[in-house]
Amino acid sequence: MRKDVHTDGIPVLCVSCEARHKGVCGALEPEQLVALAKTSHKHHAESGSELLGDAEKIDTYANVLSGVVKLTKTLSDGRQQIVGLQFAPDFLGRPFKTESELNAEAATEVSLCSFPKASIERMMQASPELERRLYKQALKELDDAREWMVTLGRKTAAEKIASFLLMIARHIDPSAAPDRNSASFDLPLTRADIADFLGLTIETVSRQLTRLRADKVITIENNRHILVPDLARLEARAGN
Amino acid sequence: MRKDVHTDGIPVLCVSCEARHKGVCGALEPEQLVALAKTSHKHHAESGSELLGDAEKIDTYANVLSGVVKLTKTLSDGRQQIVGLQFAPDFLGRPFKTESELNAEAATEVSLCSFPKASIERMMQASPELERRLYKQALKELDDAREWMVTLGRKTAAEKIASFLLMIARHIDPSAAPDRNSASFDLPLTRADIADFLGLTIETVSRQLTRLRADKVITIENNRHILVPDLARLEARAGN
DNA sequence: CGGCCGGTTGAACGATATCAAACACCGTGG
DNA sequence: CCACGGTGTTTGATATCGTTCAACCGGCCG
Numbered sequence: 001m002r003k004d005v006h007t008d009g010i011p012v013l014c015v016s017c018e019a020r021h022k023g024v025c026g027a028l029e030p031e032q033l034v035a036l037a038k039t040s041h042k043h044h045a046e047s048g049s050e051l052l053g054d055a056e057k058i059d060t061y062a063n064v065l066s067g068v069v070k071l072t073k074t075l076s077d078g079r080q081q082i083v084g085l086q087f088a089p090d091f092l093g094r095p096f097k098t099e100s101e102l103n104a105e106a107a108t109e110v111s112l113c114s115f116p117k118a119s120i121e122r123m124m125q126a127s128p129e130l131e132r133r134l135y136k137q138a139l140k141e142l143d144d145a146r147e148w149m150v151t152l153g154r155k156t157a158a159e160k161i162a163s164f165l166l167m168i169a170r171h172i173d174p175s176a177a178p179d180r181n182s183a184s185f186d187l188p189l190t191r192a193d194i195a196d197f198l199g200l201t202i203e204t205v206s207r208q209l210t211r212l213r214a215d216k217v218i219t220i221e222n223n224r225h226i227l228v229p230d231l232a233r234l235e236a237r238a239g240n
Numbered sequence: 241m242r243k244d245v246h247t248d249g250i251p252v253l254c255v256s257c258e259a260r261h262k263g264v265c266g267a268l269e270p271e272q273l274v275a276l277a278k279t280s281h282k283h284h285a286e287s288g289s290e291l292l293g294d295a296e297k298i299d300t301y302a303n304v305l306s307g308v309v310k311l312t313k314t315l316s317d318g319r320q321q322i323v324g325l326q327f328a329p330d331f332l333g334r335p336f337k338t339e340s341e342l343n344a345e346a347a348t349e350v351s352l353c354s355f356p357k358a359s360i361e362r363m364m365q366a367s368p369e370l371e372r373r374l375y376k377q378a379l380k381e382l383d384d385a386r387e388w389m390v391t392l393g394r395k396t397a398a399e400k401i402a403s404f405l406l407m408i409a410r411h412i413d414p415s416a417a418p419d420r421n422s423a424s425f426d427l428p429l430t431r432a433d434i435a436d437f438l439g440l441t442i443e444t445v446s447r448q449l450t451r452l453r454a455d456k457v458i459t460i461e462n463n464r465h466i467l468v469p470d471l472a473r474l475e476a477r478a479g480n
Numbered sequence: 481c482g483g484c485c486g487g488t489t490g491a492a493c494g495a496t497a498t499c500a501a502a503c504a505c506c507g508t509g510g
Numbered sequence: 511c512c513a514c515g516g517t518g519t520t521t522g523a524t525a526t527c528g529t530t531c532a533a534c535c536g537g538c539c540g
Binding site: 071077081096097134135145146152153155198239 | 341
């Protein structure tokens with residue numbers, strides 16, 4: 001456990017930053033944080049803007065401070081698949097590769113704190129603790145990816161939608177803690193994104209959502225806001 | 241680069257081990273190798289035997305020395321999905337977790353070199369180089385998983401089969417190097433396994449294989465041995 | 481021999497895709 | 511103010527791909 005009581009020596013940029021607590025920056029000593037903060041800067045990206053292109057040279061990494069970033073892969077004929085979603089305070093980047101194999105795009109309005117690739121890599125050499133955090137995040141992403149492989153390969157459209165809603169609820173709704181059994185949140189993705197995430201078409205996504213609504217498992221307001229009165233009922237439809 | 245010319249001080253167990261070169265053990269100094277070798281042992285597992293059960297306590301890690309290990313996840317009603325394949329000299333294990341979230345099963349006859357979880361973890365503390373290798377393998381597995389998500393979510397049955405054959409060819413057939421344009425290999429998986437890997441049924445797998453054979457893209461001998469006279473033609477069917 | 485296992489093949493069905501139309505919302509410009 | 515076009519979403523009719531159910535084949539082993 002690190003002492004976070006004092007803010008002495010913590011860069012202003014970082015004082016109220018979530019990444020300093022739960023993110024990778026939590027691995028750094030105050031003086032390292034100062035060094036890193038010198039070369040980093042916060043910035044916003046509006047929904048839909050591309051953060052990183054496929055086959056593009058990677059020169060910066062970033063922390064997601066708010067919003068949702070989608071990682072996508074596209075086949076030559078245009079078929080697309082979302083292969084990862086990153087929420088705050090996830091680390092965005094692929095160490096040890098100079099070129100990206102995927103696209104990163106802001107799914108919502110996003111705020112980022114980005115730093116030069118070289119800074120992170122230098123700091124990784126110096127701080128095993130940082131490397132370990134990054135390693136752990138990679139393992140978590142791998143666990144998530146494998147979980148989704150089951151969803152993509154073996155679940156029905158209805159189960160996919162239920163699984164997706166559950167995943168979002170867990171990530172976004174603070175009240176969806178283990179004990180609470182209801183949830184309420186805004187979908188960070190359009191129907192098209194959801195389709196790309198689940199390997200479905202937008203029509204199927206729409207139909208399954210209306211079906212869940214008709215069955216009173218969820219309520220939908222303004223197309224984006226979802227209310228789940230009973231998470232257990234939703235889970236029962238996720239097919240795990 | 242490590243000097244591998246002398247075998248002085250290299251444990252007998254490790255002298256001719258592939259993992260010492262391309263695997264994680266390559267990160268270790270001779271004396272560390274000696275220490276690790278003391279607590280490790282090689283053993284075989286026959287095809288179909290379970291190496292690690294879901295929700296089982298993890299107490300050993302291992303290197304795959306030969307053969308293929310499949311990582312699977314199963315839904316409560318029995319639907320199964322293969323979420324990873326491990327070839328020599330891959331490292332088998334999930335650091336930082338005490339309980340497995342998946343099943344590991346020998347897909348072929350397999351030989352392993354396994355060590356106590358604690359040994360590896362101690363050594364990881366001592367050797368950043370080892371941790372880095374493990375980190376890199378995790379990133380590679382993540383890349384692979386994401387590649388398969390595209391296959392699972394967006395490709396047709398025919399494309400899935402072609403992609404699968406290509407992946408196996410690249411892993412198994414030594415002659416399938418970039419320059420060579422033909423390949424020949426034994427499938428390490430049964431039709432049922434292939435189906436679980438691709439999110440299909442065995443009937444569909446069988447039909448698509450016969451179709452590829454009918455179209456003269458592949459030749460099949462003894463149900464298991466595959467010959468690909470022209471890898472480019474197979475690639476054209478993988479839909480990337 | 482008989483039974484089992486892995487694989488192939490056929491026929492019918494059904495879930496999801498595809499094609500098409502309409503709707504709701506929203507900002508723009510007349 | 512309303513008409514307009516654009517975007518995201520819903521809904522309906524039809525088509526298609528992959529599943530399901532069933533039969534059969536060949537090799538292997540008891």
